[in-house]
Every structure is written in C-alpha cells, then in structure tokens.
Amino acid sequence: MDDILTYIEHHMQDTVARLQAFCRQPSIAAQGVGMAEMAGLARRTLAEAGAQVELVPTAGYPVVVGRFAGAGSKTLMFYNHYDVQPPEPLELWDSPPFAAEIRDGRLYARGVADNKGNLVARLAAVEAWLAVRGKLPLNVVFVAEGEEEIGSPNLGPFAEENIQTLRPDGCIWEAGYKDTKDRLEISLGAKGILAVDLRARTLGRDLHSANAAIVKSPAWRLIWALDSLKGPDERILIPGFYDDVRPPDDRDRALLAAWSFDEAGQLVEFGADGYLLGLSGEPLKEKFLFQPTCNVCGFHAGYGGPGVKTVLPAEALAKLDFRLVPDQDPYDILEKLRAHLDAGGFADVEIEVEGPEFPSRTDPGDPLVAAVVAAARLAYGVEPVVKPLMAGTGPMYELCQRWGVPAAGAGVGWTGSRQHSPNESIRLDDLVQGIKHIALIIDEFSALSCS
Amino acid sequence: MDDILTYIEHHMQDTVARLQAFCRQPSIAAQGVGMAEMAGLARRTLAEAGAQVELVPTAGYPVVVGRFAGAGSKTLMFYNHYDVQPPEPLELWDSPPFAAEIRDGRLYARGVADNKGNLVARLAAVEAWLAVRGKLPLNVVFVAEGEEEIGSPNLGPFAEENIQTLRPDGCIWEAGYKDTKDRLEISLGAKGILAVDLRARTLGRDLHSANAAIVKSPAWRLIWALDSLKGPDERILIPGFYDDVRPPDDRDRALLAAWSFDEAGQLVEFGADGYLLGLSGEPLKEKFLFQPTCNVCGFHAGYGGPGVKTVLPAEALAKLDFRLVPDQDPYDILEKLRAHLDAGGFADVEIEVEGPEFPSRTDPGDPLVAAVVAAARLAYGVEPVVKPLMAGTGPMYELCQRWGVPAAGAGVGWTGSRQHSPNESIRLDDLVQGIKHIALIIDEFSALSCS
Numbered sequence: 071m072d073d074i075l076t077y078i079e080h081h082m083q084d085t086v087a088r089l090q091a092f093c094r095q096p097s098i099a100a101q102g103v104g105m106a107e108m109a110g111l112a113r114r115t116l117a118e119a120g121a122q123v124e125l126v127p128t129a130g131y132p133v134v135v136g137r138f139a140g141a142g143s144k145t146l147m148f149y150n151h152y153d154v155q156p157p158e159p160l161e162l163w164d165s166p167p168f169a170a171e172i173r174d175g176r177l178y179a180r181g182v183a184d185n186k187g188n189l190v191a192r193l194a195a196v197e198a199w200l201a202v203r204g205k206l207p208l209n210v211v212f213v214a215e216g217e218e219e220i221g222s223p224n225l226g227p228f229a230e231e232n233i234q235t236l237r238p239d240g241c242i243w244e245a246g247y248k249d250t251k252d253r254l255e256i257s258l259g260a261k262g263i264l265a266v267d268l269r270a271r272t273l274g275r276d277l278h279s280a281n282a283a284i285v286k287s288p289a290w291r292l293i294w295a296l297d298s299l300k301g302p303d304e305r306i307l308i309p310g311f312y313d314d315v316r317p318p319d320d321r322d323r324a325l326l327a328a329w330s331f332d333e334a335g336q337l338v339e340f341g342a343d344g345y346l347l348g349l350s351g352e353p354l355k356e357k358f359l360f361q362p363t364c365n366v367c368g369f370h371a372g373y374g375g376p377g378v379k380t381v382l383p384a385e386a387l388a389k390l391d392f393r394l395v396p397d398q399d400p401y402d403i404l405e406k407l408r409a410h411l412d413a414g415g416f417a418d419v420e421i422e423v424e425g426p427e428f429p430s431r432t433d434p435g436d437p438l439v440a441a442v443v444a445a446a447r448l449a450y451g452v453e454p455v456v457k458p459l460m461a462g463t464g465p466m467y468e469l470c471q472r473w474g475v476p477a478a479g480a481g482v483g484w485t486g487s488r489q490h491s492p493n494e495s496i497r498l499d500d501l502v503q504g505i506k507h508i509a510l511i512i513d514e515f516s517a518l519s520c521s
Numbered sequence: 522m523d524d525i526l527t528y529i530e531h532h533m534q535d536t537v538a539r540l541q542a543f544c545r546q547p548s549i550a551a552q553g554v555g556m557a558e559m560a561g562l563a564r565r566t567l568a569e570a571g572a573q574v575e576l577v578p579t580a581g582y583p584v585v586v587g588r589f590a591g592a593g594s595k596t597l598m599f600y601n602h603y604d605v606q607p608p609e610p611l612e613l614w615d616s617p618p619f620a621a622e623i624r625d626g627r628l629y630a631r632g633v634a635d636n637k638g639n640l641v642a643r644l645a646a647v648e649a650w651l652a653v654r655g656k657l658p659l660n661v662v663f664v665a666e667g668e669e670e671i672g673s674p675n676l677g678p679f680a681e682e683n684i685q686t687l688r689p690d691g692c693i694w695e696a697g698y699k700d701t702k703d704r705l706e707i708s709l710g711a712k713g714i715l716a717v718d719l720r721a722r723t724l725g726r727d728l729h730s731a732n733a734a735i736v737k738s739p740a741w742r743l744i745w746a747l748d749s750l751k752g753p754d755e756r757i758l759i760p761g762f763y764d765d766v767r768p769p770d771d772r773d774r775a776l777l778a779a780w781s782f783d784e785a786g787q788l789v790e791f792g793a794d795g796y797l798l799g800l801s802g803e804p805l806k807e808k809f810l811f812q813p814t815c816n817v818c819g820f821h822a823g824y825g826g827p828g829v830k831t832v833l834p835a836e837a838l839a840k841l842d843f844r845l846v847p848d849q850d851p852y853d854i855l856e857k858l859r860a861h862l863d864a865g866g867f868a869d870v871e872i873e874v875e876g877p878e879f880p881s882r883t884d885p886g887d888p889l890v891a892a893v894v895a896a897a898r899l900a901y902g903v904e905p906v907v908k909p910l911m912a913g914t915g916p917m918y919e920l921c922q923r924w925g926v927p928a929a930g931a932g933v934g935w936t937g938s939r940q941h942s943p944n945e946s947i948r949l950d951d952l953v954q955g956i957k958h959i960a961l962i963i964d965e966f967s968a969l970s971c972s
Contacts, residue, residue: 221829261731265829274792278941279842280712280912282816284800284809285793289817290751297748300741302866341725341835342736349735358735365733366740367832372819373840378672378716378875380842380914381818384792389824391730391831415753424829461731463831490729 071448071513077198078505085505086177086498088115089190093170093179099153099220105131108152112136112189112214119197121212126232128224131216135232138196140206146515147211147238148508149469149477150189151218154181155490162492176495184489185245187496188481188504189214192242195508207516211236213469218244221425222465233473240438240515241470242508243479248500250332250485254446254454254507257479258439259431259471260464261362262394264403265424268292272418273384276372281382288386289371295416296388299407300364304347306392308410311362314397318360321434322458326355329455359459363393389424393463400426430467431459436476437518445510446480449503454480480507522899522964528649529956536956537628537949539566540641544621544630550604550671556582559603563587563640563665570648572663577683579675582667586683589647591657597966598662598689599959600920600928601640602669605632606941613943627946635940636696638947639932639955640665643693646959658967662687664920669695672876673916684924691889691966692921693959696940697932699951701783705897705905705958708930709890710882710922711915712813713845715854716875719743723869724835727823732833739837740822746867747839750858751815755798757843759861762813765848769811772885773909777806780906810910814844840875844914851877881918882910887927888969896961897931900954905931931958 078085092115097108109125112134117123121136134152157167157180165171167180177187192212199206213236215225249255270288277285300306318326333350337343345354367390372383394400404423411419432439434456446454460479470477482504488494529536543566548559560576563585567574572587585603608618608631616622618631628638643663650657664687666676700706721739728736751757769777784801788794796805818841823834845851855874862870883890885907897905911930921928933955939945 263831265831272793277791278913279814279816279818280844280914281791282814282842283812283844283912284796284805285791286795286797287817289820290753293744293747293817293820294753296744302741302745340728340732340736342723344737345735346737354735361734363730363733365730365831365833366738366744366822367730367830368823368825368834369740369744369820369837370822370825371817374819374821374838378842379818379840380714380716380816382816383819386820387825389830391733391829393731393734461734462729463731 071510074198074202074509075506077202078194078509079502081194081198082502085190085194089177089182089187090170092186092190093177093182094168096168097153097181097216098156099131099217100156105153105216109134109216112152115193116212119193120200126228128228130224133216133228134212134214136212138206138210140208140210142208142516144516145209145211145236145238146512147213147236147241147475148192149241150185150192150212150214150244151216152189152214153216153219155184155219159492164493175498177498178493178495180494183245183483183487183494183496185481187483187501188245191482191501191505192508194505195512198509199512207512211238218465222468225465226468229469229473238475241475241477242511243464243466243477244481245483246479246481247483247487248485249330249455250335251330253452254450254480255457256442256446256454257457257460258434259396259459260429260462260466261459262398262400262429262467263425263427263463264392264394264400266390266404266407267422267424268295268388268390269385269420269422270295270418271385273382276384277382279380279382285382287382289383291416291419292371292386292388295411295414295419296366298410298414298416306362306364308406310406311403314399315362316396318356318458322360325434325456325458326352326359329355329457331355358461359457360395362395362398365391365393367391393461394429395459396429396431398429400428427463427465428467430471430477432471432476432478434458438476438515439478441514441518442478442480442511445507445514448510449507522961524653525649525960526957528653529645529960530953532645532649533953536641536645540628540633540638541621543637543641544628544633545619547619548604548632548667549607550582550668551607556604556667560585560667563603566644567663570644571651577679579679581675584667584679585663585665587663589657589661591659591661593659593967595967596660596662596687596689597963598664598687598692598926599643600692601636601643601663601665601695602667603640603665604667604670606635606670610943615944626950627948629944629946631945634696634934634938634945634947636932638934638952639696642933642952642956643959645956646963649960650963658963661963662689669916673919676916677919680920680924689926692926692928693962694915694917694928694930695932696934697930698934698938699936700781700906701786701936702781704903705901705931706908707893707897707905708908708911709885710847710910711880711913711917712910713849713851713880713918714876714878714914715843715845715851717841717855717858718873718875719746719839719841720836720871720873721746721869722836724833727835728833730831730833736833738833740834742867742870743822743837743839746862746865746870747817749861749865749867757813757815759857761857762854765850766813767847769807769909773811776885776907776909777803777810780806780908782806809912810908811846813846813849816842816844818842844912845880846910847880847882849880851879878914878916879918881922881928883922883927883929885909889927889966890929892965892969893929893931893962896958896965899961900958
C-alpha cells in the first residue's frame with residue numbers, strides 16, 4: 071500500500087484546494103441556502119473522478135449517489151451528507167464560516183469536520199487507488215444526502231427504494247473524531263431518538279393570576295405530567311420503557327473499558343460541578359452510551375421577562391427528546407408515553423411527534439469492524455478506540471442496520487473540531503491520515519472473504 | 522341630601538370634561554411616561570377645589586396628598602393612584618387609549634376605570650358638598666400614589682412617615698365594579714402576594730442533548746422543585762404554609778352566600794371547560810376568596826420554536842406568585858419556601874423575591890362598612906354586594922390595616938370595564954351614581970359616633 075499512501079501525500083495540495091472549494095459553497099439545509107449548488111458541485115466532482123453519478127430525488131433535497139465499479143462483487147458504501155449546520159452566531163467566528171481559511175495547520179469552516187472533510191477524504195482515497203492501481207479492489211458507492219442536519223426525513227424512503235440495487239456489504243459512516251489523547255474513535259452505532267412536543271391548554275386566553283384559585287393552570291398540568299415521566303433518581307417511569315434495552319455484553323464492556331473518557335476535562339468544558347448521580351468511571355461511561363434519556367429541550371409558558379407579571383398563562387409547551395438505545399423502538403415508546411400520560415390523568419396533555427429515529431448498532435465482532443480497526447492501526451500508528459455506540463443520534467439504522475448492513479463511523483475530525491459551533495475546524499495532518507485510513511480500509515475490507 | 526345630589530347631576534358636564542382631561546394625560550409608571558405631568562394635573566385640580574396639596578417625595582414617584590378641612594375631628598381618606606397600566610396591545614383598541622372618546626354613554630380610556638374615574642368622582646362629591654353646604658362634615662384627605670400599577674413599592678414607607686399626621690378614621694379604597702347583575706360590589710380586603718423567581722443553573726452553556734445522559738438538567742431540577750410545592754390536588758405542600766390562614770367565619774360565609782358569582786358566564790369568559798377540582802357553589806366562592814394560591818406566571822428554559830432542537834439548556838427560570846390570605850405573612854412564607862426547597866434537596870434552586878405584599882381585611886362589622894353599605898342603598902337603589910376579600914392584591918395593608926384603619930373599596934366601574942385590557946371603559950350613568958355614593962358616604966360616615 072506504500073504506493074497509494076505516497077500518492078495521497080503527494081496530492082494533498084489538490085485535495086485541500088478541493089476541500090476549500092466544498093467549504094466555500096454554503097449548503098445550509100435548515101435555511102435552504104446553496105443546496106442545489108452544493109449537490110451540483112458534489113455531482114461534478116464525483117463524475118470527474120470517474121463515478122457514475124445520479125441525483126436521486128426525494129421529497130426534500132436529492133441524494134447524490136456515485137458508483138465506482140471495482141473488482142469482485144463486494145461493495146463498500148460511504149455515507150456522507152452535503153448539508154451543514156447554520157453558521158450562526160456569526161460574530162463568534164474568527165474568520166468567516168465559508169471562507170475556509172487555513173491557520174496554523176487547521177482549516178476553519180462550517181461543515182469542514184461535519185462532514186465535508188470526510189466526503190473529500192473518501193473521494194481522495196478512491197482517486198489514489200484508481201491513479202496508482204488503475205482499478206478499485208471492490209465496488210464503492212457514495213451516498214451523500216442533503217438533509218442530515220435537519221433529521222434525515224427522507225433517507226429511510228431513499229433506502230427502501232434503492233438499497234437492494236446498491237447492495238452494500240458494509241458502510242463507513244459520515245464522521246469521526248480523535249479523542250483528547252489523539253486516538254481515532256470508531257463508532258459502531260448511534261442512539262435513536264423520539265422528539266415530542268407536549269402541550270397543555272386549559273384557557274381561552276391568559277388570565278389575571280388571581281383566577282389561579284379557581285381554574286386549571288396549563289403550566290402546572292405540564293409540570294405534573296413531566297414529573298410523572300422521571301424523578302430525581304433519573305429512572306424513567308413510563309411502564310415498559312426499559313423493556314427493550316439491551317444491556318452491554320462482555321465485548322461492549324471491554325470496549326467501554328478501553329474508551330478513555332476525559333471526565334475532568336469534560337466537566338470543565340460543560341461548566342458543570344459534577345456528573346449525574348455522582349457517577350464516574352465505568353458506570354458513567356455505560357450510562358452515557360448504553361442508557362436512554364428523557365431530556366427537556368425546552369419548556370415555555372407565560373411571562374419570562376424582568377419583574378412581576380401576575381398572569382395565569384393559557385398554554386404551556388414542553389419539548390422533549392428521548393435518546394433511545396438498542397433495541398428500543400421510537401414508535402413503541404411513543405405509544406407507551408401516551409398510555410402512561412392517559413393512565414396518570416393527563417389525557418389532556420397533547421403529544422406532537424417531531425422526530426422518531428431508531429437506535430442502531432453493529433456487532434463489534436463484525437468483519438467490517440476488524441477491517442476498519444486494522445486499517446486504523448496502519449494509518450495512525452496508534453491503537454484506535456472503538457465505541458460500541460455514540461451518545462448522539464444519526465440515521466444509521468435507516469440506511470444500514472435495517473437492511474443488515476454493518477456500519478462503522480470514522481473521520482478526520484479531532485476533539486477540538488467544534489462541529490455545530492463557531493470556528494469549526496479540522497487539522498490538515500488529520501486529513502492526510504484520514505485519507506490513508508480510507509485507502510487502507512478499502513484494502514482490508516476487499517481482502518476479507520465474503521460472508 | 523337631595524340638594525347635594527341634584528348639584529352633582531347638574532355639574533356632570535364639567536365632571537366628565539375633567540375626567541377626559543385626566544384620561545388624556547398618559548401616566549404609565551411602568552414606562553415612565555407622563556408621570557410628572559399627571560402628578561401636576563392632580564395637584565392643580567385638587568388645589569383649585571380648595572385642598573391643601575403636597576407632593577410628598579418617595580424613592581419613586583411622589584404621592585399627591587390633598588387635605589380638605591371639615592367639621593369635627595373625624596377624617597375620611599380616599600386612596601387612589603394617578604398611574605395607569607401600559608395601553609398595549611394598541612391595535613386592539615377601537616379608539617386610541619388616551620383619546621377618552623365617549624360612545625354610547627361610555628367613556629373609553631386607559632385608566633378610566635382603574636382608577637381615574639374614581640379619583641374624579643371623589644373630588645366631584647367633595648366639591649358638591651363644599652358648593653352646596655359651604656363646608657364638609659368631616660375632614661377629607663386624598664392620597665394618590667403614582668406606583669400602584671408597579672406594585673406600590675413606596676407606599677409602605679410613605680405610610681410609615683405620614684399616617685400619624687393624616688390620622689384617617691376610615692379609607693375608601695381605589696376602585697370598585699358592578700357585578701353581572703348591576704349590583705355594586707364593595708370589597709373589604711385584598712389578598713397579599715409573594716412573587717418570586719426560581720432559577721436553576723447546572724451548566725456553563727447549553728449543551729448537545731446527548732449529554733443529558735450524564736449531567737444535570739436545570740429544567741428537570743426546576744420541574745421537580747415545583748412539583749414538590751404543589752400536587753394535582755392543589756394542596757400546597759410547603760410545611761406550615763396554611764398555619765396562618767384564617768378560615769371564613771359566620772359573617773364571612775353570610776357575605777359569600779349573598780355574593781352571586783356568575784359561574785357559567787365566567788367560564789365562557791375564561792374559555793375554560795370547568796372549575797378547579799370540579800368545584801361549584803359556596804366551596805368555589807370560598808376557594809376563590811379565602812384560599813391562597815401557588816401560581817406559575819411563567820416557566821422558561823431552552824428552545825421553544827418550531828421543529829426539533831436537541832439541546833440541554835444551561836438554565837431554567839420559573840416565575841411564581843403566591844396569593845396570600847389573612848393572616849399569612851409573605852416574609853414568613855418566603856422563609857418556609859426556602860426551608861422546604863432546602864429540605865427537599867433543592868438548595869441549588871435560587872429564589873429571587875420580586876414583590877411581597879401583606880393580605881388585608883376589614884371587619885365586616887366595622888362602622889365604616891355600615892356607612893358605605895347604607896350610602897350605596899341610597900345612591901343605587903339596589904342592595905350592594907359586600908365581598909369580604911378580593912381575589913386580587915393591593916397595598917391596602919400598608920396604608921390601612923397595618924395602622925388599624927378600616928377600608929372598603931367601591932367605585933364607578935362595571936363588569937365590562939376591561940381594566941388592564943384594551944377598550945377599558947366606564948358607563949357615564951355609573952359615574953353619576955358613584956359620585957352620589959361618595960357624597961352619601963361622607964354624610965353617613967360623618968354621622969357615626971366616633972369610636
């Protein structure tokens with residue numbers, strides 16, 4: 071593989087220039103900015119590299135699909151997204167978010183870590199293979215959607231219609247980051263999510279608060295309904311909520327033990343004075359990755375300004391997200407939530423579903439994982455960290471596990487990448503290593519005997 | 522008294538013109554608009570009527586004090602305020618809030634019911650006495666503060682310094698309204714209030730909600746803290762909260778029974794589908810007037826917009842008001858609230874006090890009440906309704922009960938006056954009756970033998 075790795079090193083100038091071009095094209099799905107332009111740029115770039123490219127229409131932004139035919143019947147899929155988070159607040163950026171400025175060996179831009187850097191890295195690895203060897207050792211398919219940052223509402227339908235044609239044997243997920251000790255983190259799954267709005271309304275209009283003596287308060291209704299969901303011991307009280315939670319097995323625990331979570335550093339970063347329930351060590355890591363949550367993203371009712379306004383608000387709204395772990399089903403949890411509220415006397419509290427996603431995970435013993443880990447050892451010279459799950463959520467289930475496709479996430483970010491925040495960046499040294507990693511994954515995965 | 526009552530009728534044109542002039546002078550304490558001008562107008566008008574007037578300075582807006590010396594040593598105090606509520610939302614007014622337009626026998630203006638109409642009515646009654654009889658049968662003192670609509674923060678200190686000089690034997694409180702059956706309501710007291718902000722903060726900044734698995738949520742902290750204050754049975758759970766609640770006695774119950782509360786009409790007005798705990802009849806009225814409340818005026822944390830934002834907010838704020846009944850003490854309740862939160866493990870929830878006011882009440886058997894009721898029978902020809910307490914709050918304790926001064930509220934408003942709302946109005950027929958009522962109160966109260 072030295073020939074390919076050397077080629078990659080020699081072509082970094084072009085690769086960085088291409089990444090800058092990608093980053094200079096805004097593509098903000100939530101704001102509808104630059105989406106068609108970015109899809110077009112991705113299509114042209116893939117086609118120039120030799121891919122057969124198609125913009126697959128969806129109910130929202132199209133999915134860019136690019137195929138490179140290689141040797142044999144095995145197919146490796148790269149999942150990426152060409153949309154980025156909104157760049158605001160702009161005033162906190164040291165250089166404009168779409169300027170793609172390079173300073174001190176870092177490229178700063180909205181979306182460079184999440185995940186245009188990865189899209190470009192994967193393409194650079196494929197190009198190196200083609201330039202040096204003339205042919206890929208397996209088929210490669212790029213799937214780049216335009217709606218990851220707005221919840222991937224159309225990736226499931228896309229997969230339903232196309233996965234049987236694409237026939238991937240494994241998938242490299244969109245992004246990845248080095249940890250605080252500069253070790254690559256490889257993620258094998260993601261939590262699911264059920265995001266809901268809970269709404270209580272008891273009055274036609276806001277009233278003088280003297281009337282609180284005799285009419286129902288929607289704020290109190292919602293406080294009591296929420297209290298019935300979770301108490302200070304953090305145990306979620308919806309009957310059956312934990313029924314499908316699969317506890318970590320011995321392999322998961324070994325991975326957790328190998329994962330060095332920077333407890334003290336994270337506390338400083340969070341501005342918190344301690345972890346929930348006083349947890350630390352293995353129980354903390356297990357709770358982070360293997361336990362579901364019931365979080366209040368927002369609660370709004372009545373007056374919130376300075377001083378006194380003695381009002382009885384007509385309506386109250388709570389926005390919740392439940393992060394779900396394998397094998398919880400967001401639709402099942404929704405039913406249980408409704409039944410629990412009804413049984414508790416809160417039939418009047420309305421539920422609006424905002425975003426269900428299934429949890430996903432790939433077996434740590436899957437050959438894809440072995441290939442990604444082996445490639446990482448070669449590319450980085452440092453043992454990578456394998457995380458059995460991410461604490462966050464992504465549409466991995468819809469594209470991969472639902473169809474029996476193993477997936478692993480790895481990428482060119484680092485612990486300071488600040489994805490979703492101002493001054494998002496990657497380090498160019500990480501970019502080189504990340505491209506080599508992908509080239510080596512292609513090699514390792516193609517060498518596996520087909521199952 | 523026919524001579525005085527006839528004089529009042531014959532001078533209504535001047536009285537209405539003066540009321541329009543008062544209403545056309547904005548005086549919005551909360552916004553600092555027109556306050557000096559309105560204090561000046563009140564001073565000039567009182568002085569022209571023959572009063573000895575003083576603008577007594579306070580830490581905020583001055584109190585206008587106007588004295589009319591009469592026969593004997595008895596003194597009747599009229600408490601009013603020259604500030605008004607902000608007029609917003611302006612677009613809901615059918616005529617500009619400070620135009621003081623007359624339509625269909627009603628005068629529409631911000632503050633006309635609450636309570637410039639009453640200030641003008643009381644002055645007109647005094648002028649009628651002076652014009653017809655040459656002298657008042659008792660001393661009259663006007664006390665008009667400029668901060669009632671912002672919580673009367675300086676009325677207590679004013680009373681402390683001045684009440685011994687003013688030496689009132691009784692007080693007519695600022696406002697009053699006819700009920701849905703056009704019967705004058707006379708109020709003998711007001712609930713007190715403790716308004717507090719409760720704040721929880723657990724994080725240095727908003728975090729990605731995946732972190733809810735391992736760090737404390739301020740929204741949940743506040744939900745649990747609030748739940749510990751009151752459950753769905755509406756019983757307030759702070760130990761000792763009800764210790765000083767004086768239950769209604771037989772006289773109170775008789776007054777409650779005579780008070781016709783329009784249950785069905787109010788529900789329509791509230792847009793509610795029923796009363797709290799299914800109450801109706803006497804228990805509903807008793808709860809409205811004689812039970813304290815713990816109300817959520819506002820609750821704000823995190824995201825409240827459309828769609829999903831999976832955030833773990835750094836801070837949560839709840840704004841509460843406790844309406845207090847005799848003999849609860851807002852400072853005592855504050856201590857008990859703090860102790861209860863501490864004992865429940867919520868020492869981290871901060872309390873900021875926004876506005877404490879004591880509850881107040883005058884003995885229904887007080888001679889002042891008899892005088893006000895007797896005068897009402899003569900002025901209105903309809904038996905008035907005596908309410909032992911208002912469900913709302915006013916600074917009556919600070920100016921009256923604290924010094925042993927009996928007080929009763931009566932005024933020129935009606936059930937549709939919409940005080941604090943757009944299209945505030947009084948009916949000019951009610952204004953005439955209200956002026957006569959005051960003239961008759963002066964007569965009745967002066968005739969009482971001094972206690």
